[in-house]
Amino acid sequence: MNRLKxxxxxxxxxxxxxxxxxxxxxxxxxYNAVDGQxxxxxxxxxxxxxxxxxFSEEDLKEKIFLEIGASxxxxxxxxxxxxxxxxTCPYAMYRIALNEHxxxxxxxxxxxxxxxxxxxVYPQMADFSFYGGVYRDVKxxxxxxxxxxxxxxxxxxxxxxxxxxxxxxxxxxxxxxxxINEGKDCEGEVKVSVLDRQGVVLEKTLSMYFSExxxxxxxxxxxxxxxxxxxxxxxxxxxxxxxxxxxxVEETRSIATGFREITxxxxxxxxxxxxxxxxxxxxxxxxxxxxxxxxxxEQMEEDLSLVKEVGAxxxxxxxxxxxxxxxxxxxxxxxxxxAEVPFISILSDNKKADENIREQMRRLILQxxxxxxxxxxxxxxxxxxxxxxxxxxxxxESMAAYTKELDADRYTAEANIYSVANESALNRMTExxxxxxxxxxxxxxxxxxxxxxxxxxxACPDIPLLVTEYGVDTNPQYHSYQPKTKDYxxxxxxxxxxxxxxxxxEREYFIGSYVWNLCDFGSASRDEGGKQGQNQKGLVTIDxxxxxxxxxxxxxxxxKECFVKLAGSRFLNRHLEENTITxxxxxxxLILYVNGQKIAETxxxxxxxxxxxxxxxxxxxxxxxxxxxxxxxxxxxxILYRVENPEKSYEYVPKEQGKNV
Numbered sequence: 319m320n321r322l323k324x325x326x327x328x329x330x331x332x333x334x335x336x337x338x339x340x341x342x343x344x345x346x347x348x349y350n351a352v353d354g355q356x357x358x359x360x361x362x363x364x365x366x367x368x369x370x371x372x373f374s375e376e377d378l379k380e381k382i383f384l385e386i387g388a389s390x391x392x393x394x395x396x397x398x399x400x401x402x403x404x405x406t407c408p409y410a411m412y413r414i415a416l417n418e419h420x421x422x423x424x425x426x427x428x429x430x431x432x433x434x435x436x437x438x439v440y441p442q443m444a445d446f447s448f449y450g451g452v453y454r455d456v457k458x459x460x461x462x463x464x465x466x467x468x469x470x471x472x473x474x475x476x477x478x479x480x481x482x483x484x485x486x487x488x489x490x491x492x493x494x495x496x497x498i499n500e501g502k503d504c505e506g507e508v509k510v511s512v513l514d515r516q517g518v519v520l521e522k523t524l525s526m527y528f529s530e531x532x533x534x535x536x537x538x539x540x541x542x543x544x545x546x547x548x549x550x551x552x553x554x555x556x557x558x559x560x561x562x563x564x565x566x567v568e569e570t571r572s573i574a575t576g577f578r579e580i581t582x583x584x585x586x587x588x589x590x591x592x593x594x595x596x597x598x599x600x601x602x603x604x605x606x607x608x609x610x611x612x613x614x615x616e617q618m619e620e621d622l623s624l625v626k627e628v629g630a631x632x633x634x635x636x637x638x639x640x641x642x643x644x645x646x647x648x649x650x651x652x653x654x655x656x657a658e659v660p661f662i663s664i665l666s667d668n669k670k671a672d673e674n675i676r677e678q679m680r681r682l683i684l685q686x687x688x689x690x691x692x693x694x695x696x697x698x699x700x701x702x703x704x705x706x707x708x709x710x711x712x713x714x715e716s717m718a719a720y721t722k723e724l725d726a727d728r729y730t731a732e733a734n735i736y737s738v739a740n741e742s743a744l745n746r747m748t749e750x751x752x753x754x755x756x757x758x759x760x761x762x763x764x765x766x767x768x769x770x771x772x773x774x775x776x777a778c779p780d781i782p783l784l785v786t787e788y789g790v791d792t793n794p795q796y797h798s799y800q801p802k803t804k805d806y807x808x809x810x811x812x813x814x815x816x817x818x819x820x821x822x823x824e825r826e827y828f829i830g831s832y833v834w835n836l837c838d839f840g841s842a843s844r845d846e847g848g849k850q851g852q853n854q855k856g857l858v859t860i861d862x863x864x865x866x867x868x869x870x871x872x873x874x875x876x877x878k879e880c881f882v883k884l885a886g887s888r889f890l891n892r893h894l895e896e897n898t899i900t901x902x903x904x905x906x907x908l909i910l911y912v913n914g915q916k917i918a919e920t921x922x923x924x925x926x927x928x929x930x931x932x933x934x935x936x937x938x939x940x941x942x943x944x945x946x947x948x949x950x951x952x953x954x955x956x957i958l959y960r961v962e963n964p965e966k967s968y969e970y971v972p973k974e975q976g977k978n979v
Contacts, residue, residue: 325458327427332368335361343367346387346612348451350433353842354610355447355860357850360842365450367429371458375422380460381500382416383469387454387641389431390611391439396428406439406674409638409660410681413459413469429456437668440675441660444637445853446603447840453612454641464501465528465561465568471496473684474642477571479557480687480727483579487542491575494535497561499528506563510536513556514544528563545591546576546690549631552652554690574649576690582729582750582782584775585827590654596822597654597784597830598876599632600625600857604640605839607861618644620862624836625653628857628869629876634786634832637662637699639682648691656731656786656832657686658696661717663703665710672713676720683724694729694750695721699786702744703735711743718747733786736761736770740777750829751778752786758803759790764817775827785822787834789855790814791847794864797889797968806847806854806970811868812885812900816926819875833872837862848970870902874925880905880952882944885926887956891965892933897958901927905944905952913939933960 328345335349347367353360373382384395390408394401397419405412433450441448461469467476477495484490493510509523522538544553554574561568581589588595602625606617618641625633632654635644639659648655659678665671679695686692697717702710718730731750738744738753745751753774758764767788774783790803792811801810815833822831838856847854857869867885874883885900901908907921910929918929923944931940941955 323460325460327369327371327456327458330369331452334366336363340368345456346451346453346614348390348449348453348610348612350447350449350451350840350842351608351610351612353851354449355607355840355842355851357842357845357852360447360851362433362435362448362450364434365431365452367431367452369427371420371425371427373420373422373425377460378417378420378422379463381463381466382420383459383461384414384416384427385411385455385457385459386413386429386452387411387456388639389429389452389454390450391431391433391448392436393429393431393452396426396430398426407678407681408439409640410678411454411474411642411685412681415470416458437666438670438674440666440671440678441637441662442666442671443663444660445841445844446605446637447610447842447851449611449840451610451612453610462568465497465499465504465506465563467561467569467571468496468498468531471684472681474686475571475573475688477559477573478684478687479573479575481575481577482727483577484539489540489543489577490537491540491557492535492537493557493559494533495559495571496531496533497526497528498531503527503529504563506561506568508534508536509560509562510538511558511560512538512540513558519555540577543577546578547593547652548578548590548595548654549652552576552650554649573688574646574690575688576649578690580693580729582829584780584782587826588782588829595631596828597632597832598630599634599654599656599830599832600628600630600836601634601636601787601832601834602640602836603636603839604644605837605860607859610840613641615643618647621836622647622651622653624858624862624865626651627877627879628873629878630872631876632656632830632832633836634658634696636835639678639686642685645686645689645691649689653691654693655689655691656694656696657682657692658699658731658733660699661697661701662699663701665701665713675717679717679721680724683721687725692728694731695725696731696733696752697721697748699733700735700754702738706738706742706744711747714744715747740774745778745781750782750784752784752832754787754834755785756788756790758814758817764814767818768821771821771825771828775825779827782829783827784829785818785831787832788818789834791854792856792866792868793848793854793970794859794866794888795848795967796970797886797965799894804970804972807968808867808885808888811866812871812926815868815871819872819925823875833857845973867900867902871926874902874904877904880944880946880950882908882942882952882954884940884942884954884956886958889958889968891959891961891968893961893964895932895960897931897933899929899931899940901929901942901944903927903942903944903952905946907945909943911941911943933958935960
């Protein structure tokens with residue numbers, strides 16, 4: 319993106335909550351970083367951010383916009399004491415034209431955020447913390463004073479790029495946008511160039527007469543482009559869009575785009591450019607230990623590395639618009655994205671909320687629609703948690719139609735709670751249907767999952783089916799010889815996950831799944847599994863310091879990176895002589911040693927392979943060696959202790975009273 323300049327305003331903000339003393343903070347920032355994750359009653363109210371901004375005479379010769387990456391849940395922006403914006407889209411970027419509100423010299427910029435409960439803004443209720451604050455970057459954007467793209471249309475770029483397959487290997491590139499002229503009318507052109515990694519491969523120019531506001535659409539075709547093939551080959555082109563006059567190039571956009579076609583058959587599954595793929599996905603919240611939703615780029619990179627290591631090919635960015643940086647990195651890494659808005663759990667009776675969720679969807683699509691990785695727009699998640707009725711059906715149907723109107727090229731999708739009947743009208747309102755299924759955790763047995771999948775497919779063979787959530791709360795301090803529901807042990811998470819992964823792999827018709835969740839996350843109202851303020855269904859802890867054993871089980875099922883891992887290393891003290899040693903691996907042959915003695919060898923290796931061993935009293939060294947097809951060796955080792963009595967700290971003891979979500 320070519321602008322005159324951008325200036326980050328993240329440093330040196332004065333901040334205070336209601337009735338508190340002012341202090342200095344750096345953006346991104348949330349005032350619930352601690353109480354949104356700790357189980358201490360989460361404070362909800364107004365946060366006051368204040369900063370002096372200097373402008374010179376030269377600055378004011380340009381067009382200046384204030385860009386706020388996101389602020390939650392509602393926010394009001396003031397400049398020099400006057401209200402200049404009120405925002406009710408808590409997860410979307412927004413901009414404000416500043417010139418009429420600023421002066422040469424010092425200007426006082428204030429942002430007041432408010433995360434108190436309101437019936438005007440979605441989400442209304444959900445199993446995650448509603449953090450308050452200015453939790454993404456704030457910047458000044460300087461653009462040409464006369465001719466520039468539209469910065470106030472709700473989009474990120476002012477330009478939308480779409481690719482579509484035509485006949486054979488011919489593809490169409492469509493570029494739409496709007497040129498704003500704040501000076502004298504003039505003649506010029508909009509020029510589109512498509513560049514691969516070697517340079518320009520095609521160009522097309524549209525002559526225009528630039529008056530106040532001129533929309534444009536430019537279509538061009540390309541033969542045999544290098545296709546974007548997801549994680550295997552995430553090849554991206556650059557589409558450069560220039561506003562030109564006789565004086566030269568006034569402003570430029572450079573937008574990464576890939577050529578990809580996704581088709582879905584309810585019997586045969588999903589195809590990316592004609593190649594069958596199964597969604598092996600993880601769900602992600604924008605949430606990190608100690609910082610809440612004010613995540614840094616480094617922390618986003620850490621999450622992306624976890625996604626890549628585990629071998630996932632898709633991520634569900636739940637339950638709202640995430641930072642644009644993460645979508646861009648998914649484009650570059652070939653990670654398919656399910657994107658969605660927080661139309662979740664319950665309806666609001668306030669009609670303003672209807673307008674609010676539609677505006678959140680509009681901004682999501684305008685701001686993220688250029689991302690090749692996004693294959694669907696999620697219109698609702700468990701919106702029937704309190705039961706179904708005609709009003710809910712009408713709202714979901716309306717949202718699905720509105721979403722399709724905004725973007726006809728991507729799939730509409732939804733995530734239903736398990737109680738939605740197979741025959742429900744909801745399942746005919748979007749093109750993809752997901753179910754959040756927790757068989758063996760909140761209800762029934764774990765094998766109820768297989769039964770439900772097959773029953774749905776038998777009843778609705780024409781509807782493409784995904785499982786959009788499944789998982790169990792797991793505290794890595796808890797362990798069990800006989801894992802069972804609600805013991806919160808790592809061992810039960812392994813059993814639950816293995817059953818689900820087998821079920822998904824065995825069904826050809828099944829589109830794919832998203833494990834809930836990649837990492838533990840803040841949920842202020844939770845108090846279970848030995849921790850308060852967190853949903854512990856992650857494969858990784860909220861601070862990203864512990865990869866639970868199940869993380870490596872997923873890696874064994876999904877990843878092409880050869881490895882071997884001994885589960886149960888935190889189940890350190892064992893009181894029984896006979897023990898099951900669980901090996902997680904994607905190798906071809908395993909050899910197990912106990913205290914230097916070879917105990918077992920097998921070439922019948924599953925992602926989760928188990929051996930029965932005898933432990934001596936005291937210290938025991940367990941070693942596993944694994945071998946790939948070329949007989950290359952991989953190894954892992956752990957120390958276990960045989961003790962006289964059961965380790966009480968491994969057992970979860972339920973509280974007499976506690977809040978379960």
